[in-house]
Amino acid sequence: MLGEGIIKGMAETARNFLGSYVSEDRLTTVQYPEERLPQKEAARNFPFLLFDGKDPHIGLRCVACQICEKECPPQCIYIVKSKDKKPDYVGKPQFYPSVFDIDTSVCMSCQICVEVCPFEAIKMDTEYELSTSDRFGELLLNKDKLAKPNEYYQKIHPTEAAEVDERLAAEKAKAGAKAKAEAEAKAKAAALPKPTVPIPAAVPAGAK
Amino acid sequence: MSTIADAVTPAELPKLSLKSASDGEAGSGLLEVSLGPQHPSTHGVFRMDVVLDGERVLKLKPVFGYLHRNHEKIGENTTYLGSMPYTDRLDYFCSLTNNWAYAFAVEKLAGLQVPERAEYIRVITAELTRLQNHASLAGFLLQDMGASGTPLMYAFREREKILDLFESLTGARMMCNYMRFGGCRCDLPAGWLEQTRQVVDNFPRFLDEFEALLNENEILMSRTQGVGVVSRELAINASITGPMLRAAGVNYDIRKVDHYGIYDRFNFRVPLGDHGDVYDRYMVRVLEMRESVKILQQALRDIPAGPIVDPKAKLRGFRPKAGEAYGRIEAPKGELGFYLISDGSPNPYRYRVRPPSLINLTILEDMCLGQMVADVVVILGSVDIVMGEADR
Numbered sequence: 001m002l003g004e005g006i007i008k009g010m011a012e013t014a015r016n017f018l019g020s021y022v023s024e025d026r027l028t029t030v031q032y033p034e035e036r037l038p039q040k041e042a043a044r045n046f047p048f049l050l051f052d053g054k055d056p057h058i059g060l061r062c063v064a065c066q067i068c069e070k071e072c073p074p075q076c077i078y079i080v081k082s083k084d085k086k087p088d089y090v091g092k093p094q095f096y097p098s099v100f101d102i103d104t105s106v107c108m109s110c111q112i113c114v115e116v117c118p119f120e121a122i123k124m125d126t127e128y129e130l131s132t133s134d135r136f137g138e139l140l141l142n143k144d145k146l147a148k149p150n151e152y153y154q155k156i157h158p159t160e161a162a163e164v165d166e167r168l169a170a171e172k173a174k175a176g177a178k179a180k181a182e183a184e185a186k187a188k189a190a191a192l193p194k195p196t197v198p199i200p201a202a203v204p205a206g207a208k
Numbered sequence: 209m210s211t212i213a214d215a216v217t218p219a220e221l222p223k224l225s226l227k228s229a230s231d232g233e234a235g236s237g238l239l240e241v242s243l244g245p246q247h248p249s250t251h252g253v254f255r256m257d258v259v260l261d262g263e264r265v266l267k268l269k270p271v272f273g274y275l276h277r278n279h280e281k282i283g284e285n286t287t288y289l290g291s292m293p294y295t296d297r298l299d300y301f302c303s304l305t306n307n308w309a310y311a312f313a314v315e316k317l318a319g320l321q322v323p324e325r326a327e328y329i330r331v332i333t334a335e336l337t338r339l340q341n342h343a344s345l346a347g348f349l350l351q352d353m354g355a356s357g358t359p360l361m362y363a364f365r366e367r368e369k370i371l372d373l374f375e376s377l378t379g380a381r382m383m384c385n386y387m388r389f390g391g392c393r394c395d396l397p398a399g400w401l402e403q404t405r406q407v408v409d410n411f412p413r414f415l416d417e418f419e420a421l422l423n424e425n426e427i428l429m430s431r432t433q434g435v436g437v438v439s440r441e442l443a444i445n446a447s448i449t450g451p452m453l454r455a456a457g458v459n460y461d462i463r464k465v466d467h468y469g470i471y472d473r474f475n476f477r478v479p480l481g482d483h484g485d486v487y488d489r490y491m492v493r494v495l496e497m498r499e500s501v502k503i504l505q506q507a508l509r510d511i512p513a514g515p516i517v518d519p520k521a522k523l524r525g526f527r528p529k530a531g532e533a534y535g536r537i538e539a540p541k542g543e544l545g546f547y548l549i550s551d552g553s554p555n556p557y558r559y560r561v562r563p564p565s566l567i568n569l570t571i572l573e574d575m576c577l578g579q580m581v582a583d584v585v586v587i588l589g590s591v592d593i594v595m596g597e598a599d600r
Contacts, residue, residue, distance in 0.1 A: 002426060003426060004424065004426075005423070005424030005425040005426050005428075005429075006425055006426055006427065008420055008421075008424060008425075009420070009421045009422060009424075009425050011420075012417055012420050012421040013358055013421065016362070016417075028365050028368065040372075040375045040376045040379075041376070041397065042375065042376055042377065042378065042379040042394075042397060043375060043379055043380075044379035044380060067524065071287065071289070071290065071524065072290075073286050073290035073291070073293055073294065108293055108383070109380065109383070110292075110293030110296075110383070110385045111379065111385060111393075112289060112290065112292075112293065112385075115393070115523060116523055116524050124379070159397075
């Protein structure tokens with residue numbers, strides 16, 4: 001019969017329409033912004049810089065190695081290395097970025113900066129309501145706007161942050177143990193009596 | 209600039225212009241119409257110059273390039289890894305298959321081995337991509353025929369569930385940037401496999417519903433059957449690939465031909481069409497979704513534990529030795545290939561994409577000649593193009 005297929009299809013539509021009153025499965029619309037879906041843990045948006053402790057300047061993990069600047073596919077990161085050094089999380093003196101800018105109007109949220117960073121200093125944010133009326137100043141994020149505490153990272157990516165913290169703590173413990181061992185060895189060497197045979201002087205330059 | 213009406217020889221057609229057509233001079237009645245690039249039914253910024261005699265199409269010239277973003281040249285100026293997020297933006301419906309094709313070519317170039325678990329993850333994500341691509345294509349096709357809303361919304365409802373899976377795995381719904389040379393970026397999050405199983409097991413229910421909604425619909429049949437016919441010979445000669453080729457009755461699926469990845473372990477069939485018309489293209493895609501569900505169920509059952517990336521692969525300072533490689537996979541739209549030449553530097557010397565959308569579009573005129581102008585829209589919809597890939 002002509003029109004049978006159409007009627008069958010209409011029955012399907014009616015089933016869906018009526019079903020949307022009883023079945024959650026068929027009613028999938030979310031009334032944003034009044035209603036929001038929970039954020040996925042892996043969700044990513046633009047990158048931010050991590051700092052430990054309270055002070056974003058002292059605790060900033062970035063050592064201005066500029067690897068992310070080189071690897072960034074759309075070249076949206078701009079870094080100027082500092083002249084002086086400050087101690088990093090294990091106490092080793094390191095450079096820090098005196099300028100660290102990310103142009104979010106260029107950034108494509110690909111996460112490559114996060115993957116290549118050897119210092120766990122840059123991570124992906126999950127904030128997405130970032131519209132602004134100023135497309136120049138507000139979209140170019142500087143160091144102060146990018147720096148966010150480690151607690152924030154633990155809040156948005158708990159599983160990943162726990163792993164990172166564990167790894168960093170292990171590194172710190174290792175570095176601490178190493179420093180301690182070195183200090184002990186030094187103290188031991190100082191305490192030992194001076195060897196009777198003097199250590200031969202360094203080979204004079206040009207002797208080879 | 210010469211118009212296509214000028215290109216037609218006078219013996220075939222009388223000389224025409226828009227003015228003469230509207231004035232009714234020369235008694236021609238021919239009309240040259242520019243469809244697109246902002247036309248709502250042109251699937252992205254695609255333009256066709258069409259010469260019409262009444263409602264019949266006499267000539268059709270596709271005009272490309274409105275979405276050209278210099279993808280290949282950018283690929284030659286960034287590192288191998290740096291091109292990976294750009295491949296997401298080729299065919300933005302299927303970023304995971306684009307990632308796979310590119311990673312596959314680089315792995316061939318650098319001689320990397322993909323661990324078993326990563327291969328399974330790749331198959332799972334690629335088949336999920338195929339499901340959501342075909343589902344939304346069927347929706348768009350129906351939208352082009354005037355079924356505004358219902359089929360598209362049903363398709364998008366299912367697609368959304370798959371995109372949610374992608375987001376919890378890769379962090380992004382569409383620009384996934386998930387695969388890496390020699391494996392994948394991160395392991396599956398806890399509970400992901402169970403969620404995927406649930407989505408995959410519920411998918412046939414959606415397909416039943418979708419088929420009940422549409423397959424026997426008289427309007428769909430009269431709009432699509434016998435429309436835009438591609439013969440076997442034409443499809444082969446024009447190197448058409450993917451569902452369009454199979455709808456013309458040619459048994460050619462790279463998953464079966466090349467057995468790339470681990471596709472030889474799965475039991476699935478390749479649906480073929482008889483007539484090569486729009487209806488066959490639609491049905492081939494619906495049937496392919498059913499086969500993809502089968503592959504997914506097998507892959508989700510068999511996925512082993514283990515590492516997800518080749519320990520030899522490195523992220524920074526990646527320099528494959530000099531040579532060339534062509535990696536191709538069966539993307540949802542057809543054969544997607546990446547051709548790379550390395551000169552030993554961190555950037556490829558040559559980076560070439562073989563996009564299925566562009567090559568499938570080349571026979572648009574052959575399909576449209578003699579058809580009604582309303583059918584042009586449907587035929588274009590059935591090709592399944594994404595201009596991000598055709599223009600690059």
